[in-house]
Every structure is written in C-alpha cells, then in structure tokens.
Amino acid sequence: MPDAPSVDLVTSELHGSLEDPALTSMNLLNEVTSRFPRALSFAPGRPIERFFDLESVHSRLRTFSRHLAQEQGLSEEEVCRTLCQYGRTKGIVHELIAQNLARDSGIDADPEAVVVTVGCQEAMFLVLRALRADERDVLLSVSPMYVGLTGAARLVDLPVLPVASGPTGIDLGDLAAQIRTAREQGLRPRACYVMPDFANPSGLSLDLARRRELLALAEQENILLLEDNPYGLFHGSEGTPPTLKALDTDRRVVYLGSFAKTVLPGARVGYVVADQRVAAADGEVGLFADQLSKIKSMVTVNTSPIAQAVVGGALLEHDFSLEQANTRERGIYRGSLNRLLTGLHSRFGECPGISWNAPTGGFFVCVTVPFTVDDALLEHSAREHGVLWTPMSHFYSGAGGTNALRLSVSSLTAEAIDEGLDRLTRLFAEQQADILGSSGES
C-alpha cells in the first residue's frame, strides 16, 4: 500500500473564490471570535436569543399543520406528506409570505412570484446566478457592502462595482457614473444591490425622496434593484419609508427577504419576490421566480418543509404581522442602540478624530477613528482589551474602511454595552497615544 500523499489538492486549482477576501474574511472573523470566547463582542449581527424557546418550534409546527388541515382542507395523510416528502421547489409558505408582505411592508406580491429559500443567502445566490450570463455582466452595490453579497457574487464570477453610499445611503450621481463607465467598457450592469433600511454595515437608510429617485434612475438606466431588507422592522418611533418594492410600479425591484432576525435564525428560511416577466427563446413569457426556481432545484432542490412550517406557524400565530410579533425585540434593540449612541457620546464626544453615525434603527453603528483599523488591531483588541468588533475594511471590495469599525448591538445587554464601550475607550486611548508617540518621534 503506497504512503498517502501529504497533499491532495491545491487551492490554485480550485475555484478562485476560495482565495477571495469576501470568503476568507468571514472565516477569519469567526476564527478570531472563537479564539476569544470570553471577549465582549460588538461583532455578530445575531438576533437576541434570550427569547428563543424550543417549545415554540413544536407549537409552530403544530399551528402550521392545523392550518393545512383546517384552512386548506388537507387530510392528515396529506399534511404529513406536505411536511415530510419532497415538495414544491418554490416552497409551501408562499401564500403566507405574501400575506406578511401585504401586512408589514405594503408589498402586493403574487404568491407565485415568491421563491422560498434556505435563508436570504440562497435567495441572493439564485438571483446573481441567474443574472450572470457571461463575462460582460457586472453587479453594482452600495459600498461598504454586506460580505454575503460579495461572496455570492464571487461564487458566480460576477464582479461587483462599488457605488458610494455618501451620507444619504446611496450617491445616485456615483451610481449613474458607474453605470456609464461600465457600459463604456463594454460591460453590462444588471442590477444594483441596496439595503434601504439600516444597512449592514453602515447603518444608513434612504429617505423617501432618495428611494423614488433610485427607482427612477433604475428605470432610466434599465437595471434591476435588489432590495434586501433584514432590519426594516427594527426601526425607531418614526418608522421607515415604504420599501422600494412597495413603491415599485415597474417590476424593477427584486425583493430579498429574511426571517432570520424576525422569526428564527435556526429555521434558515428566507425568500425572494421576483415578479419580473421573462421571455424564453421560444417566446413563452413566465415569471423570473420560475427561472430562479429552476436554479434552486439544482442547488438545494427545495427548502425543508419542516423549517418552512416553523416560519409559517409563526406567521399564522401573529396574524401575519412580524412588525407586531417583534414589538418587544424592537424595543430592546432600540434601547441598546440608544445606549450605545449615548455611551459613545459621553466617552468620545469631545475627542477630535472620533465620530460615528446615528442610525434610528437596525443593529449597526459605524465609528470612524484617527488610527488604522485592521485585523491585527482586532486581534490585539480581543487579546489585550477583551472586546471584539468588525473592521470596516472587510466590507469594501477595494481600498476603504481602514479607519472605521462596525459595532453591532443586537446581542448585547445594556451592561455589556457599557462595559464593552469602556474597553473600547481603553483601546482607543492606547492607539491615540501610539499616534502621538510616533508623531513625536518623527
């Protein structure tokens, strides 16, 4: 028997995404987090877990089963088959999702245009896979951008052109310019990805006027908008403007939905609303959702109906309003955000060079500092000061974010926020002293 070779494969002969910062940075951040389990962490965008309850998983399954029997008239055998057997590729909670969208987001969605996916990540992947026909295709995205978007794009070899967010959440002049330049280079801009409410990572939101302008620009330039909305329900007292999809009269918007923050991350259920009309080579016209469904059948076949039932049960139990179901969580997130903003003000309000934005909702605040923020500093911060956060540079596809960090409040108590800020204060003071020290030396 021959000795086993010590190496069987080399990454240079595997898909390029595996060496891409988008995929490796996620791993690196998880790795740092796991090495410092006792550090206070402003890093993860995870929802509050203290209200999770395993019994509710059981009761939601039962609620959904009852719904199938009583409302849809299925026999016991048919209910069992629906939850246990292979099933509809586009999912089994599409009608409930359409009702939820009408109730919470002002979106009038055809249930047939809904594809239920394994989390919002799969929804994103399906859309990008469909839109990337050849090497001319490019995606635009507001920058700094969500790593999951960059990673999914990389998996289908779709370049992402960054669009400046500016102070208003999107610089429409830059978007128009990027589209123009791309076309001059023979490229084909297909869509622009945007989180209009409390974006990850910037925390920025688009106001109503900006949303209308963005829709008008998308129509004028003939591109799609990929609207991702995981945080919209976690707003302040003033609420949020209508979603892009609610304002969309022209089927410009592909709407990406997540239940990870509003129902349960462990269900891994998301969806996409894709009501665009697609003409096939034979002239037949169908929904974009059906094209995405074809791709889904070759990625995950269908989303676990058991997982879908957990989400479906939650929708039924809350009369389709996750806005209402999350009243308590929304209050907590808002309290945490205020605590963070107040704490930043009291500690750094007088510090030249340190600034931050002040979102009225969502999970994230972005802090700018007068020193370099990179992975080495994160590791130092974890080791020496016991506090974790995310370097903003991970959210830029090129240069950018080297002086900023993202703080997430979603999984911290008020006390942990205060203590975390104290630790951050020590880190910042140390770094600023270093700057003063080194500038003294020069």
Next chain:
Amino acid sequence: MPDAPSVDLVTSELHGSLEDPALTSMNLLNEVTSRFPRALSFAPGRPIERFFDLESVHSRLRTFSRHLAQEQGLSEEEVCRTLCQYGRTKGIVHELIAQNLARDSGIDADPEAVVVTVGCQEAMFLVLRALRADERDVLLSVSPMYVGLTGAARLVDLPVLPVASGPTGIDLGDLAAQIRTAREQGLRPRACYVMPDFANPSGLSLDLARRRELLALAEQENILLLEDNPYGLFHGSEGTPPTLKALDTDRRVVYLGSFAKTVLPGARVGYVVADQRVAAADGEVGLFADQLSKIKSMVTVNTSPIAQAVVGGALLEHDFSLEQANTRERGIYRGSLNRLLTGLHSRFGECPGISWNAPTGGFFVCVTVPFTVDDALLEHSAREHGVLWTPMSHFYSGAGGTNALRLSVSSLTAEAIDEGLDRLTRLFAEQQADILGSSGES
C-alpha cells in the same frame, strides 16, 4: 406613470443553464406529472411515505435536544441556542454522521471532514463549485447520469464528459480513454461521479473487483471519485460490496450522502465527507471540507439546525444504524422490485425487442423497447393509458436513451405495480402495432 413593459428580461441574457436540458427536463417531467395527477406513476424516485409520521418529527427533535443536554453537557439555554441561533457552517450532527458511516458503511470518517448540507444536492453543488477553477476543468460521469449532477455542473459551467456504463456499471476502458482524450485537448479532468450501488437511473451496481479497479485507475490518473450513495441500504439479501470510500486508502473519494431516502426527505439534510488535504497559496494545509464550508457559507450559510436535529434524533434513536432502521422499508422495496421484474417477465418475456435489467436492489429498472421513447410518448402514455414513467433520454447529456424508459417502484404498492404494468402493456402493444403498421406501409 408609464405603461409597464410586457417583458422585463429575456433568457438569452440570463445564465445559460436556464435553457439547458438538465434544468428544463426536471421541470418538464414535474409539469407532466402535475397535469395527470390520477395517472399511475413509475416516475418519481420518492421514498415510501406511508410510514411518515409527524409525531416522530417532534420526538426526534426532543431526542436530539436530550442528547445535547445529557451527552454533551449543554445547559438548557445552550441547547436552545444550538437549535435556534446561527451556527457552525459545517453543521452540528457531524459526529453522529461519522458514527452512522462507521456502523453502516465501513467508513472511518473524521467528523471534521464532514460538511452537513441542504440535501445531497447542495453537497454535489459545493464540490463541483470548488473543483471548477477555470474553463479547462471537466467532470466525468458514468452515463446515463443523474439529472441533479448534470444540473449542478451546468450551474458552475463545468462540462460533464459521459463515460459508458456498459453492463458492469462502468466501462473503465472508456473512462481511461475519456481522460486521455480530454488531456490531449488541453482539458483537466478533475473527478468522476459514480453511484456504485443501484445507480439512478440505470439500476446498475459495481462489483468489488470493479470498485478496486476504479480506485486504482483514479489513483493512476490522479482524479477524484465522487461517490454518491443514496440507495445502498436498499439492497437484496446478498447485501452490497464495500463502498468506494470504505476501500479508499488514498483519499481519492469524496463521499456524498443523503438522508432523504433513509430518514426523511422533508428534512433536506445530506452531507459530504471530504478528507482530502488541500494546500493553500500560503502553504497552509487544511481539509477539503473546510474549503467546501467556505463556499457553503455563501450559498446557504448553514443547514437548518432544526432540520439537522430531526436527522440527528433519528440516528440516535436507531443507535446510528439506518441499515437497521430501514429493515421494513428495505423489505418493501425488495418486494416491489421483485414484483416489477416478475411482472415484466410474465408480460414481455416473449416479446422480441423488449428487455430490461434486473437490479437486486434500489428503486430503478431500465426497460429497452423497439420504438422511440420521448416526451411526446410520455404525454401520450399519461393521457391515453394513465401511466407515467421517465424517458431515459433525459439522463444522457448527448444522444442516447431514445429507446428506453426508467421505471421506479419506490412509491407504488404491489397492486399499483400490477395495474401500471398492465397499462404499460397496452402502451407497448399500441406502439409496436404502430411500428408494424408503418413498416407495412413502407
């Protein structure tokens, strides 16, 4: 407000897979099935559903939760977090799967080399995505081949070169020749996909000698083997030879696993064992599983821990042996297969030009007939004779299978098999009369 345009997208500007036979044939077959819901169907490879039981979903969830608490020492809060929160990308039932593999398949798997996936389909997708680095890469597959494999390959623009199966399940001479020809053309054959036990769609199995020769050839040619094994447990009284992975001393085999047939399709849980050692650009060596995990994080993030718990609970309840857990099902499938083979013999034993293979296990039998078998005939069969089946041509990437059909017995009762065969007999008689008629005319 302008009129909405009637078409928003055209498939020629979407990814080419959307016009590919692999993706459209699945849809077409489903569509025919849904239009003739009362037809007897030899088409789907679905497992028996009469033993499905929703209460067992609940009890398995509880079994797995108890396991986390009692065996792994997790607190109630930690158990809840494990099932409800975001979690480990590679999954949470990897250790249980490793125990199952040791028990049922003679495979000694490092749990860290296991990636739990959203069904076996995602496992396949991840592996093909990783292996397709550039346009030189090609995959080999025994032909006729599983449509899910072809479709996943198409999604990552990876050509699949067919290898003849011959009467022994794989023509190794043809495999060597295909590899040689591909290399002469500057292509890079990466792996050969094979179902060694009761393959879908052919029903063929590799004997032990053939398995050893295949492993030797893979080593000699330096390609991987992708072993897919959804039907191995549904064997006849003589069992099956060891899996390729059990025989693999050289980390040549990437093992693709499914719980859809052995536990529950509705969980959508599969896995891949990828213990190959991969060297990164920086010289660091890790497991192929960790590369697949990076890709997974951008496709589905992680597999629903709730769905994993349902499978984990089943493994625990059956002391890790799905071989034992499926004693009843195995008996039923074997009875159905015998009934089908006996029924074919009694009806067509004397018919020149009609022949079939005689698998000792699995779900599928392949019937060859002296007339053309295509989608038009399938539709005619459904409409006029009330019987569905699958044209074998769907399982060929090029020409092939135009005189054969696949019959699946997995979801039919004995009575339905008999009645279905009677209907098939009428179809065949009619088609043969047509041939005689038309040859009489010529």
